[in-house]
Amino acid sequence: MPEKELTLVDRCILVTLMVKAAPLPQTYFKNVAGISLKPEHRSRLKSLGLIEVTEKPRIVLTLTDKGWNRATEELGAEPPKRAGTAGGTLYVALDFLRRLIDHSGIRADDLFRMQINRDEVVAPPVASPASAAVDAVALIRQAYHELAAKPGDYVMLADLREALADLPRHEFDAALVTLNRERGVNLVPESNQKVLKPQERAAAVTIGNQDKHLVAISS
Template sequence: MPEKELTLVDRCILVTLMVKAAPLPQTYFTNVAGIGLKADHRRRLQSLGLIEVTEKPITLALTDRGWDRATEELGAEPPKGAGTAGGTLYVALDFLRRLIDHSGTRADDLFRMQINRDEVVAPPVTSSGAPAVDAVALIRQAYHELAAKPGDYVMLADLRGALTDLSRPEFDAALMTLNRERGVHLVPESNQKVLKPQERAAAVTIGNQDKHLVAISS
């Protein structure tokens, strides 16, 4: 199938990968973004050299060619049959194209940009006034020690094993905080049959769904 005949779902997959600027598991598309990503879409985009696919869990990432193709959707006309939601998406994409043109920023630089909060904040303290443990920082540090590279998925069971000094409530609360941050993805294992008992027990429940893996791209 020529690239110009990409379906709306194909295009939404590329745009989602571009905006998130990180490898994403297939479960993110189906469970979070609400995109009906099927094997045909995955194979088509892979055969066109637009994405790379890894297994366990199935994860998609844009190639350089994929970045270029996704960028073409900025300012493009919505494909036939896009519907109300699709039309609205392309209105937003057109705004992003005008923003990029006005600022002179490359699309990949814009989406990879990290917007940091004000770092001058008072450290958390316990009821006794002693400094509290920064569980978020500890999890970030442990993640980067376990992951081969930023954006790779790490089992929560492995993270919990590396941070045995954190209580479960502290660990889970920190995960909830991280889950709200850009570049952090908590996802379920796509193949539930391969989960070991300790991996099931280590899951954190968010939105009535057990999450078993985390990726931090920043």
């Protein structure tokens, strides 16, 4: 397929998958990366053999080997026409990554898949449990307001967990317990347990010996 048929959104999807170096649920692109991933983008990239798509129990995108190669081409590439301010800035950052890779001699896929040993780097100050909980609370609040149609609407915890897939479960649960004590926050069980999907049951948080499946934040 000619290069001109890959849109800026297509390229951003590939770059996001490359940088995260892991399969990503479709909700991640909208709720975390701010990318409006539509079915046509997914279909085009799949038809080109650049991604694999798993649709059950949720839509998940994974880079193929060909997709990795195509994504690395964006490192140091010229931004596409009408990329805009954000797109232009993205390609400045990608060009820096390309120069860093060339200087270090590390392959792009090795760089993004790298697991850095704490003993080999100078670690930043470790946050206390209290500050970590505050950060998790802020992340959950932000994700909730992106998912809810309006403040006070109930959102499934499964959708929140999916939007914050990088947040460890124990931090997520501790933040929910903290939020549950705040005014304007309601954590409730699904009234009709029969309609719950397996992933929605698994996403529940137990508070007061009761599984909570939904949250509403009115402020």
